Amino acid sequence: xxxxxxxxxxxxxxxxxxxxxxxxxxxxxxxxxxxxxxxxxxxxxxxxxxxxxxxxxxxxxxxxxxxxxxxxxxxxxxxxxxxxxxxxxxxxxxxxxxxxxxxxxxxxxxxxxxxxxxxxxxxxxxxxxxxxxxxxxxxxxxxxxxxxxxxxxx
Amino acid sequence: xxxxxxxxxxxxxxxxxxxxxxxxxxxxxxxxxxxxxxxxxxxxxxxxxxxxxxxxxxxxxxxxxxxxxxxxxxxxxxxxxxxxxxxxxxxxxxxxxxxxxxxxxxxxxxxxxxxxxxxxxxxxxxxxxxxxxxxxxxxxxxxxxxxxxxxxxxxxxxxxxxxxxxxxxxxxxxxxxxxxxxxxxxxxxxxxxxxxxxxxxxxxxxxxxxxxxxxxxxxxxxxxxxxxxxxxxxxxxxxxxxxxxxxxxxxxxxxxxxxxxxxxxxxxxxxxxxxxxxxxxxxxxxxxxxxxxxxxxxxxxxxxxxxxxxxxxxxxxxxxxxxxxxxxxxxxxxxxxxxxxx
Numbered sequence: 167x168x169x170x171x172x173x174x175x176x177x178x179x180x181x182x183x184x185x186x187x188x189x190x191x192x193x194x195x196x197x198x199x200x201x202x203x204x205x206x207x208x209x210x211x212x213x214x215x216x217x218x219x220x221x222x223x224x225x226x227x228x229x230x231x232x233x234x235x236x237x238x239x240x241x242x243x244x245x246x247x248x249x250x251x252x253x254x255x256x257x258x259x260x261x262x263x264x265x266x267x268x269x270x271x272x273x274x275x276x277x278x279x280x281x282x283x284x285x286x287x288x289x290x291x292x293x294x295x296x297x298x299x300x301x302x303x304x305x306x307x308x309x310x311x312x313x314x315x316x317x318x319x320x
Numbered sequence: 321x322x323x324x325x326x327x328x329x330x331x332x333x334x335x336x337x338x339x340x341x342x343x344x345x346x347x348x349x350x351x352x353x354x355x356x357x358x359x360x361x362x363x364x365x366x367x368x369x370x371x372x373x374x375x376x377x378x379x380x381x382x383x384x385x386x387x388x389x390x391x392x393x394x395x396x397x398x399x400x401x402x403x404x405x406x407x408x409x410x411x412x413x414x415x416x417x418x419x420x421x422x423x424x425x426x427x428x429x430x431x432x433x434x435x436x437x438x439x440x441x442x443x444x445x446x447x448x449x450x451x452x453x454x455x456x457x458x459x460x461x462x463x464x465x466x467x468x469x470x471x472x473x474x475x476x477x478x479x480x481x482x483x484x485x486x487x488x489x490x491x492x493x494x495x496x497x498x499x500x501x502x503x504x505x506x507x508x509x510x511x512x513x514x515x516x517x518x519x520x521x522x523x524x525x526x527x528x529x530x531x532x533x534x535x536x537x538x539x540x541x542x543x544x545x546x547x548x549x550x551x552x553x554x555x556x557x558x559x560x561x562x563x564x565x566x567x568x569x570x571x572x573x574x575x576x577x578x579x580x581x582x583x584x585x586x587x588x589x590x591x592x593x594x595x596x597x598x599x600x601x602x603x604x605x606x607x608x609x610x611x612x613x614x615x616x617x618x619x620x621x622x623x624x625x626x627x628x629x630x631x632x633x634x635x636x637x638x639x640x641x642x643x644x645x646x647x648x649x650x651x652x653x654x655x656x657x658x659x660x661x662x
Contacts, residue, residue, distance in 0.1 A: 178367045210568035
């Protein structure tokens with residue numbers, strides 16, 4: 167039986183995951199990183215990625231789309247802070263697909279300049295000016311959501 | 321005349337009664353909002369606490385290399401001021417208390433000859449500063465009723481980017497802090513640069529705090545995890561993580577990644593607490609308005625009843641005296657007729 171450690175995945179809205187786990191895999195700027203029990207103290211930035219938390223003797227895995235954040239580990243306790251993150255099972259796949267399509271469409275109508283602004287209609291019916299950069303970010307988020315939701319369970 | 325007064329009073333009572341209905345409804349709505357706003361503060365606290373302690377630790381490690389972020393400016397010439405108030409009134413002294421504190425801060429800045437940039441959240445700030453001839457550089461509204469994290473993501477860059485670019489020396493946030501359901505206070509907070517870490521030994525007892533409970537304990541919702549507190553825990557003596565912490569990327573780069581997110585968290589926290597405070601103030605104001613209306617209805621009803629009684633009395637008097645006069649008149653006529661007949 168692998169030794170477990172405390173893992174928390176925290177957003178400003180709520181705690182997405184809290185409990186003992188055997189392994190946590192996430193991506194940093196330097197590359198993928200796996201945390202096991204007894205990891206040396208570390209504070210790092212997390213790239214947008216699928217965070218995988220393996221628990222229950224590594225028999226189960228909780229996946230979450232984390233759109234960038236930070237990780238801190240010390241004293242057998244790993245905390246991932248993310249401004250925006252979703253658990254795999256809570257992702258609205260249809261909505262993510264629609265969002266991806268929409269951002270792709272919007273981007274294709276734009277010129278190469280990423281600084282150009284374009285007007286989009288928000289879900290609430292209001293119109294908003296967004297930069298191409300923001301649109302690309304939205305597209306990346308949608309893609310990550312789709313990827314997270316589509317990765318097979320085990 | 322008396323009947324006219326009665327009608328007038330009846331109409332006034334009706335008006336007060338419908339006003340009371342409105343204030344009572346607003347009171348109930350505000351009460352339900354308070355609960356939700358408080359819950360949101362509670363669920364956001366682990367994130368704030370985690371963010372704060374991470375920034376504190378990175379800042380401690382990066383001391384001396386982080387440049388503007390940690391350096392206390394000798395001479396503050398340009399400041400950025402964020403003021404958070406409500407979109408609507410009818411919440412007692414909530415808006416005016418904050419705006420008065422903001423005006424004081426700005427006036428102080430003026431007297432120091434600072435160049436001040438003003439960012440406001442809440443419609444009530446716009447009229448106030450416009451009337452006083454202050455230029456508002458960015459004005460937001462529609463955020464404080466139910467703040468979303470995206471709102472904080474919209475506002476925070478306006479504070480952080482100019483600071484990082486060296487265009488302002490100091491960022492101040494003026495808003496209402498939700499200390500508890502019974503206590504809220506106006507807070508003027510210097511946000512950036514980050515407060516200096518206390519030198520080792522200054523807070524010797526702080527490091528005694530259990531390291532595992534320090535960062536993310538959700539069990540203490542009342543404790544405001546301020547940056548200073550976190551610094552007190554992490555900044556002094558042996559670090560909570562046992563002295564050596566690996567940073568990836570290295571602490572000063574990590575700090576420049578952390579600070580924009582940290583600022584978002586701070587703004588989000590300010591918005592959430594402002595929202596809870598606003599609803600609390602509104603509930604209190606509307607409760608006393610409802611009570612007032614009840615009192616008023618009671619007084620007016622009493623006056624109306626007296627007016628009605630008076631008018632009835634007068635009417636009876638009139639009828640009686642009319643009848644009396646009539647009787648006497650008839651008696652007189654009869655007498656005269658009798659006399660003539662005789």
